[in-house]
Amino acid sequence: MVKAKSTSFTLKAGLAKMLKGGVIMDVVTPAQANIAEQAGAVAVMALERVPADIRSTGGVARMSDPAMIKKIMAAVTIPVMAKVRIGHLVEAQILQAIGIDYIDESEVLTPADPNAHINKTKFAAPFVCGARNLGEALRRLHEGAAMIRSKGEAGTGNIVEAVRHIKTITEEIKSLQSLKLAGLKKIAKDYRVPVELVQQVRILGRLPVVNFAAGGIATPADAALCMQLGVDGVFVGSGIFKSSNPAKRAKAIVQAVTHYQDARLLAKVSEHLGEPMTGIAMDDLTVSMAKRGW
Amino acid sequence: MVQPVGVLALQGDFAEHGAVLQQLGCQVQLVRTVAEAKTIAGIIIPGGESTAIGKLLKSTGLNRWIQQAARRGLPVYGTCAGAIVIAKQVDSPYTLRLIDITVKRNAYGRQLDSFTAPLQSTLFPNLAGVFIRAPKITRLGPKVKTLAWYKQQPVLVETDRILAGCFHPELTKQFLVHRYFIEHTRRFARQK
Numbered sequence: 001m002v003k004a005k006s007t008s009f010t011l012k013a014g015l016a017k018m019l020k021g022g023v024i025m026d027v028v029t030p031a032q033a034n035i036a037e038q039a040g041a042v043a044v045m046a047l048e049r050v051p052a053d054i055r056s057t058g059g060v061a062r063m064s065d066p067a068m069i070k071k072i073m074a075a076v077t078i079p080v081m082a083k084v085r086i087g088h089l090v091e092a093q094i095l096q097a098i099g100i101d102y103i104d105e106s107e108v109l110t111p112a113d114p115n116a117h118i119n120k121t122k123f124a125a126p127f128v129c130g131a132r133n134l135g136e137a138l139r140r141l142h143e144g145a146a147m148i149r150s151k152g153e154a155g156t157g158n159i160v161e162a163v164r165h166i167k168t169i170t171e172e173i174k175s176l177q178s179l180k181l182a183g184l185k186k187i188a189k190d191y192r193v194p195v196e197l198v199q200q201v202r203i204l205g206r207l208p209v210v211n212f213a214a215g216g217i218a219t220p221a222d223a224a225l226c227m228q229l230g231v232d233g234v235f236v237g238s239g240i241f242k243s244s245n246p247a248k249r250a251k252a253i254v255q256a257v258t259h260y261q262d263a264r265l266l267a268k269v270s271e272h273l274g275e276p277m278t279g280i281a282m283d284d285l286t287v288s289m290a291k292r293g294w
Numbered sequence: 295m296v297q298p299v300g301v302l303a304l305q306g307d308f309a310e311h312g313a314v315l316q317q318l319g320c321q322v323q324l325v326r327t328v329a330e331a332k333t334i335a336g337i338i339i340p341g342g343e344s345t346a347i348g349k350l351l352k353s354t355g356l357n358r359w360i361q362q363a364a365r366r367g368l369p370v371y372g373t374c375a376g377a378i379v380i381a382k383q384v385d386s387p388y389t390l391r392l393i394d395i396t397v398k399r400n401a402y403g404r405q406l407d408s409f410t411a412p413l414q415s416t417l418f419p420n421l422a423g424v425f426i427r428a429p430k431i432t433r434l435g436p437k438v439k440t441l442a443w444y445k446q447q448p449v450l451v452e453t454d455r456i457l458a459g460c461f462h463p464e465l466t467k468q469f470l471v472h473r474y475f476i477e478h479t480r481r482f483a484r485q486k
Contacts, residue, residue, distance in 0.1 A: 011408040014426045014465050017307040018341045018375070040350065042305060042343040077399060078343055079427065101405035101427075124406055258304050258350055259326060 012126030012146035015079065015102065016210035019043055019147075019233055023223070023254050024212070026050050026237040030075035036240070039250035043079040043102065045235065046072040051108045051155030052238035052277060055287065061109040063091040066098050073099070081128070086293055087113020089122075096125040102147070103127045105140075107292035108154045108237075115294060120144030130214065132165045132290055134172035135191040137207055142193045148207055150231070151290040152215015155238050157279035159216045159225065161290055166213060166229045176202040206230075215290065218243070218276045220256030220269050227260035244274035297483045298323035299476065300334030302360075304350035306342020306375060310464040314472050320479075328359045336369035336455075336479030339376030341426065341462055344399065347375055348388020357390060364392050367485070369455040369478035371471075377458035378429050393456045394435025401430035413449060413461070415442035418470040423449060423461035431460065455482065 022042030027033040033044045048064040049057065063084050073080045079101035084091035086105055091112075095103050103125050105118055120127040121144035130151035131137035137148045150169075152162030176198065179187065184202065188195040200208055213226035214235035223234045234257055236250075243249045252269040259265045299315050301308045303324035312322045315338075325331045337360065339347070351357040364370055370392055372380040381389055383396040402408070405427055413421040423444055431448045434440065442450035442459075450459040450471065455478045463471045 007410045010410065010424060010465060011405075011426060014424060014462065015405055015408065017310060017465070018343065018426060020307055020309065020342070021303070021305040022343060022346055037345060040305075040346040042346050073404075078345060079405060096406070099404050099406055126405065254346065254350070255353065262326075 008124065009146060013209050015126060016128070016147035019079070019212075020210055021258060022233045023250070023257050024081065024233070024235045025240055025250060026235075027072060027241065030071050032241055032246070033072045033075045035247050036250060037076045037078050039247060040254035041078060041250065042233070043081055044072065044076060045081045045083065045104065045237070047083060050238040050241060051289070052157070052242050053155075054108060055155045063088070063094065063109070066094060069095070069100065070098055083109055084118070085109040086111040087116050087118060089118045092118055092123060092125070092127075096123055100125055105129050105145075107151055107289045111292050117143050117293070128212075130290075130293065131169065133168045134201070135193075136293065137169060137211075138191050138193045138197055138201070141207070141209060142197060145209070147210045147212070149212040149214040149235055151293070152213070152217075153282070153285065154215045154289050155280075156216050156282075156285065157218040157239060157242075157277040158282060159218070159222045160282060162213050162215045162217065162226060163229065165215075165290070166226060166231055169207070169211070170230055173201055173206060177205075217253075218279065219273075220252045220266060223253045224256045224260040224266055227257055233257060238277055242277035249273050249276075296321055297333055297335035297479070299479050300325045300331055300337035302337055302339045302347070302356070302376070304354065304356075305346045306340040307462070307464060308340045311338045311340050311373075311472075314464050314469050315476070318469055318472060318476060320476060325356070326354065328355050331356065331359055331363070334368075335483040336371070336475065337363075338475070339370065339372040339379050340464070341374035341376065344375040344378040344386055345388065347379055348386060351379070351388065351390070357388075361390055361392070364390075364456060367455060367482055369457070369475065369482050371457040371459070371475045373459050373462055373464065374426065374428060377431070377460055380456065380458055382435070383433070393451070393453055393458050394438055395431050395451060395458060396433035397429045397458075398432050399429050400427050401432075402428050411444055413442045413444050415450070417441050417474070420468075421463075421470060422466055422468060424463075424465045425461050428460045431458070
């Protein structure tokens with residue numbers, strides 16, 4: 001229905017479909033990538049620093065060293081993703097040139113463009129982008145994103161913002177149902193997207209691409225909560241390798257995403273995981289990453 | 295009673311396969327546990343990440359259940375990751391060894407090498423293949439029949455109701471392979 005029906009979009013959105021029901025894990029070394037793959041991750045996000053460390057270090061956060069990303073690509077057989085700054089099309093060109101499987105245009109890094117995101121239709125590599133609400137999600141799709149994730153608040157170990165974003169998108173999709181064409185046109189204008197895209201979402205009753213949870217997931221229960229709220233899978237950033245037993249926690253979160261409705265199994269996999277990452281309450285937050293992006 | 299067709303729902307695009315089966319008039323049973331598999335007349339193992347699916351097959355005990363059920367004649371259709379999971383030989387420790395083929399994972403390359411292309415098949419006219427980080431079938435056992443080719447390479451093969459495909463018909467509007475598989479499940483249900 002929307003322009004994004006080309007063969008190449010089928011392949012971009014298709015890979016995201018293969019990741020459904022799975023866990024994508026942030027890793028900073030090939031050894032961590034191997035632990036993630038062994039635990040059953042469906043993909044890894046290659047980074048120099050996990051979001052919790054980006055927060056504590058401060059300064060400008062940029063795309064990681066391509067040499068480091070390539071080492072992780074060589075270490076695992078699952079897809080490898082990497083992050084670029086919002087609007088930084090050259091960082092995206094570089095990642096595409098090294099053959100990355102998915103590009104995350106991410107608010108976790110310091111934005112490079114104060115007004116615009118990357119025109120993702122110009123790339124053969126697929127993009128995932130964060131969203132706090134339906135308007136953001138649809139703007140990213142209109143720009144060519146093939147997968148959406150909640151923004152949450154990365155690096156906090158606090159699930160509250162991811163829950164807010166997931167529920168907001170769900171409620172905004174639901175509220176389309178009662179609208180006639182005039183109402184849809186007004187929404188499309190507010191969202192700055194074509195009305196056809198809004199109509200498509202209304203017919204589907206969901207986003208037309210895969211939608212993952214991200215930002216603040218620290219426990220198997222957090223992951224299962226997001227799944228019960230209707231997402232297709234989860235990203236875990238700092239939550240695994242900032243905990244005391246990453247391999248065990250990673251495995252438990254994989255189980256929790258598959259069996260998200262089975263409370264007995266969730267109880268079992270939640271036992272003896274050791275210390276989770278130290279969290280940050282939203283009132284103590286100095287930088288909101290989620291507010292980055294336009 | 296109409297027996298449902300199962301879709302292994304541990305990880306991957308199981309919802310897409312389920313939607314195709316429903317459109318073709320099947321009852322669908324998503325299978326995450328052995329208990330959920332009891333009544334099915336066949337099972338589709340979807341696309342996804344074969345390492346993740348393999349581990350979850352083991353932790354749920356569905357690996358042994360599917361192997362035993364396949365021995366009793368349960369039809370199985372593996373697409374992409376699913377084909378890897380059911381192959382006899384592959385560079386992965388998690389295979390169910392249901393069909394005598396050798397499969398090479400990610401054989402076409404990374405995501406940027408994913409592609410769509412028309413396939414050659416006498417059974418399924420005008421079949422199109424969506425290949426996403428797809429595996430290649432590099433060896434066929436003596437009893438294995440090829441149902442579709444891409445550039446002379448077998449991409450859909452079969453023995454005794456076990457079907458393995460490298461591409462994703464569930465991402466297209468062509469349900470020919472699913473229809474073919476449903477026929478297997480109906481025959482199996484009648485025999486029981």
